[in-house]
Amino acid sequence: QVQLVESGGGLVQPGGSLRLSCVASGFTFSTYYMSWVRQAPGRGLEWVADIYNKDGTTDYTASVKGRFTISRDNAKNTLYLQMNNLKPEDTALYICGSKDLSIRGQGTQVIVSS
Numbered sequence: 001q002v003q004l005v006e007s008g009g010g011l012v013q014p015g016g017s018l019r020l021s022c023v024a025s026g027f028t029f030s031t032y033y034m035s036w037v038r039q040a041p042g043r044g045l046e047w048v049a050d051i052y053n054k055d056g057t058t059d060y061t062a063s064v065k066g067r068f069t070i071s072r073d074n075a076k077n078t079l080y081l082q083m084n085n086l087k088p089e090d091t092a093l094y095i096c097g098s099k100d101l102s103i104r105g106q107g108t109q110v111i112v113s114s
Helices: none
Strands: 003-007 010-012 018-025 034-039 045-051 058-060 068-073 078-083 092-098 108-112
Touching: 003 092, 018 034, 018 092, 018 108, 034 078, 045 068, 045 078, 045 092, 058 068, 078 092
Parallel strands: 010 108
Antiparallel strands: 003 018, 018 078, 034 045, 034 092, 045 058, 068 078, 092 108
């Protein structure tokens, strides 16, 4: 069964940090270009970051560049998103998936509030 399961979300104060994890199963994770996207309340999906499967090249949306870091451990079939200096506008459901989102998880909620 193809599956992605996210974890690590929660409530954090502005300026705080969280590390999201996404565990893959049922497919060859190491061959997939992977992404994190997010969906804020009442809004559509927003792309956050990508990581290329072959050389680990990364890319970020402008609003998170310098604050978020995407990484992967192919031996553990796990994708990560380290989020630092969080802002209230980062509040969203964070979803991991393949680049085309043909494979995607259910998401983990991040709330940034004082």
